[in-house]
Amino acid sequence: MLVVDDDAATAEVLRSGVSLMPACACEIALSGPEGIKALSRESFDVVVSDVRMPGMSGFELLEFVRRGDPTLPVILVTANGEMQEAVEAAKQGAFDYMVKPVDFEHLSTTIQRAVGERDIGERDVVERDEPLVTRERAVAQRPSTRVLLGNAPSIVAMLGAIERMALSTAPVLVAGETGTGKDLVASLIHEKGPRRHRPYVAVNTTAIPATLLESELFGHVRGAFTGATQARRGLVVEAEGGTLFLDEIGDMPLELQGTLLRVIETGEVRAVGSDRGRRVDVRFIAATHRDLPSLVRKGAFREDLYYRLNVLSLSVPPLRDRRGDIPLLASHFLEVARSRMPASQVSSISADAKELLSRASWPGNVRQLAATIERIVVLGRSSRIEAADLAFLDQAEAEGGEWPGGSFELCTLKTLTERYVSWVLAQANQDKARAAAILGVDISTLYRWQRRGPTVAGDNEPRSVRRPP
Structure with missing residues (x-):
């Protein structure tokens, strides 16, 4: 994989994130021209590029790649997330468009999809805008590198439940804290069932801007909105005959929950701007780290959708x-x-x-x-x-326990702030969205603090610290 970003720190973060994928080698280029040189030296399976770079933008690099190798997928990453920019990315042929800070699980899933579709395209089996008749073959032939290990009674019981649930087509709701392996559980349910030779499509609902999520899931017709110059099937249709995994379903915008409910209940999806529905055969698995019953009581999650998804349920134990x-x-x-x-x-x-x-x-x-x-x-x-x-x-x-400032140890304000931010993250089980809400800051600010440390007023000025009475 080739990562192109003029910010060396950001490029290194992207490389570190994707390095967790099995057998994924990554090279960094710090400008568009450097990226072109790298592409001329060797072949890559996928390119991940920043949009706004001096000298040569990500769109210009995309145009160069499309001229030289139309099958090479390019994923554009930006800090802005403007709708017009996303439309332009789709128009110019970008495989996907993401907003910083990047969710690495979503990026890994997208890279796997991109490589899988390119393999199919290179064999000239199917074009991207046609039904993915052979997608299931690519998925089936990809070896599984992840396993659910453990001898704890809770894990043994869960493995048995997975075996039984895999034989059904009913929706499954997987609950558990962040980092427990909910996505692994979902993929195992798919792999052990009769749909294992059909597509498995995963999407993290928090990693896609709300303005784009409806089109990403349900597709759109040409001319559905400004810049929609070509139709898009959507992930529900891409999962035809297989499984659609909706990660972090608890964070799905309320206005889209009704649309998802109709698709699950009727087995019919209607693309944005279309006046006709399309029948689909898809099994839905959803996961969340949030307390959905509590969200239902607060009116933040639809009760009818909760019961429709919670036909079968699994709770993944914390470590x-x-x-x-x-x-x-x-x-x-x-x-x-x-x-x-x-x-x-x-x-x-x-x-x-x-x-x-x-x-x-x-x-x-x-x-x-x-x-x-x-x-x-x-x-x-x-x-x-x-x-x-x-x-x-x-x-x-x-x-994870007592507030670290409780002992009133003498320290700088910056150090105290860093400790408090770390403590809040631990209290929130490393859920950055929740921690940012507790701290009263935007999640992008929290990511920046983790990289560079919090900025406090008069950061470089000497200060005296008084011991509290």
């Missing part, structure tokens, strides 16, 4: 409730991380380190554990992970 599985998971993530970095010296985990891993609080659940192991594999200089390598987990564990 702290299955501590006995942590050593097994850590060993698995070690092997996965080593496969992505064969040059790493790290090859094992000591008993003391496994014990420390088992005691940590893991507010980010399995995702945080995987990232922790990956970090040590990349940066470690010895053959074995020791407890000392995990000293930072002690602080992470403390952040």
Whole structure:
């Protein structure tokens, strides 16, 4: 994959995010011309480019790519999220358009879709605007690299429930904290059922601007809105015969919930601007980290849609409730991380380190554990992970409990602010949208604080700190 962005820090964040995908090598270009040079040197499966760059914009790079290789998918990323810009991206042939900060799960899913569609296109089996008759073959032939590991009673029971639910076509609602593996559960339900040879389409409803979500899901006809120069099927139609996974359904705009309800109930989807419906055969699996019954009571989520989705339900346990599985998971993530970095010296985990891993609080659940192991594999200089390598987990564990400023330790205002932001994130189980709401800031501000630290008034001025009485 080629990432093109004039901001080196942003490009590195994108590379780090997609590096968690199996067998995904990534190269960075810090300008459009550098990207063109990289494309001339070697071939790539997908290009992810910023839109607004000096010298050569993402749209100009897209035009260059489309002239040289029309099958190479280009995903445009922007910090603005303007409707006209999104329309222009679709008009010029971008595979997708995302708004920063990028949701890496959505980006990974989109990259997999892009590569899959390109493979089909290169075999000249089907064009993008025709029914995806052979999409299921591409999905079926793609080997599964993710497994649900664990011997905890809750996991064993859930695996049995997945086997049974896979045989049904009824909607499934998967609940659980952020990072517990709800998307993995959804994909297993699909893979173990009779639809496993049909398409599996995943979409994170929070990763797509609300103004674009309706068209992305249900499609649009040509001329449906300004800039809609060609029709788009939508993800519901792309999932024909298979499964549509709606991640973070609790954050779907209320005005779209009624449309989704009609599709589920009638099995018919109507594209934006069309006066005719289209029959579809799709199984719906939805997931959320939010308390949907509470949202229903507050009027933030439709009660009828909740009951329609909650025909079958699964609750994925947090990692702290299955501590006995942590050593097994850590060993698995070690092997996965080593496969992505064969040059790493790290090859094992000591008993003391496994014990420390088992005691940590893991507010980010399995995702945080995987990232922790990956970090040590990349940066470690010895053959074995020791407890000392995990000293930072002690602080992470403390952040989930008492407010760290309670001891009134003398420190700068910036340090105090950084501690408070970290503590709020831990209290919110690393749910950035929830933490931003608690802090009273925009989520983009929270992402910026995590990269650069919070900015406080008079940041560079000396200050005196008084001990509270």
